[in-house]
Amino acid sequence: MIAQQENDSISNEKELFVKMVIDAWDAQNSKVDQLLEELSDKQLKAENAPGKNTGVYLIGHLTAVSDGLLPILGISERLYPQLEEVFLKNPEKSDLEKPSIADLKNFWRNVNLKIKGYFNEMKAEDWFGKHVAVSAEDFAKEPHRNKLNVLLSRTTHQSYHLGQLINLKGK
Amino acid sequence: MIAQQENDSISNEKELFVKMVIDAWDAQNSKVDQLLEELSDKQLKAENAPGKNTGVYLIGHLTAVSDGLLPILGISERLYPQLEEVFLKNPEKSDLEKPSIADLKNFWRNVNLKIKGYFNEMKAEDWFGKHVAVSAEDFAKEPHRNKLNVLLSRTTHQSYHLGQLINLKGK
Numbered sequence A, B: 001m002i003a004q005q006e007n008d009s010i011s012n013e014k015e016l017f018v019k020m021v022i023d024a025w026d027a028q029n030s031k032v033d034q035l036l037e038e039l040s041d042k043q044l045k046a047e048n049a050p051g052k053n054t055g056v057y058l059i060g061h062l063t064a065v066s067d068g069l070l071p072i073l074g075i076s077e078r079l080y081p082q083l084e085e086v087f088l089k090n091p092e093k094s095d096l097e098k099p100s101i102a103d104l105k106n107f108w109r110n111v112n113l114k115i116k117g118y119f120n121e122m123k124a125e126d127w128f129g130k131h132v133a134v135s136a137e138d139f140a141k142e143p144h145r146n147k148l149n150v151l152l153s154r155t156t157h158q159s160y161h162l163g164q165l166i167n168l169k170g171k
Helices: A002-038 A041-045 A055-067 A082-087 A101-121 A124-128 A136-141 A147-168 B002-038 B041-045 B055-067 B082-087 B101-121 B136-141 B147-168
Strands: none
Touching (some): A002 A101, A002 A147, A041 A101, A055 A082, A055 A101, A124 A147, A147 B147, B002 B055, B002 B101, B002 B147, B055 B082, B055 B101
């Protein structure tokens, strides 16, 4: 009976914390979704500040980073591995050919649908397992390097670039 | 003995969550600190994008928001309540008189020192208590509205504006 209570208490704590981080992640995603509704193609093609990344590059970059959650969380391979070269390994100025805005919006939507579907099925406990890029040995010493911490770090990353995307309004 | 184990397990889980969020918060703060070392006064006075907030306004805004952690977490009154009117309740264009850059950097440092000192003394358990702006009744229904969630939300907020401050490099 006491062991059961112990499990329930820990499980509730974990569920609470997972909810906090997923809510923060969802909030960032909703803001990007909303911006994508509002911004014209002309605005998305504009630089967020003189000489800085365009909306197109930023959306491609965020999509490639979210797509990377699939392998690092052990869900699947990337849906769009071709984005890595253009939006992660090279800067905008590399002039590699970029997908169309319509395709990018589609990629963004599909990656998020896939992630969300998986999150809905994950148990709170799963989030506290190690992510793929950390060794079992390191994880034993540093248990904060878990899957939920990956999502937390991607959430602040997304917010960082959202602060730049918002500059496109009024362009 | 089992009750002790239960307490230990829950306490360890909570310590892990708290570490994850405070690490994320610290990482954002360090990045702002580093930018403040690098940027000249001329760069800080520049707009992060044409017609958008200057570095001065963004630093004042972030300082005022961090200062607001003191009352909402029940630590103390704000250290610099005069920042609220200029950097929270009014936009940059209001032309209210702003503190000097030297003063702002000082305020930023002092607020962060005060917060950090308090965080070092807080127990993990304290973070899961309700923050000041939520009623006991609402908190019973929505236990995710705790102090740690406030810090999580301030962390993504800081990252958002950091994405804009970084635009000042090279100005």
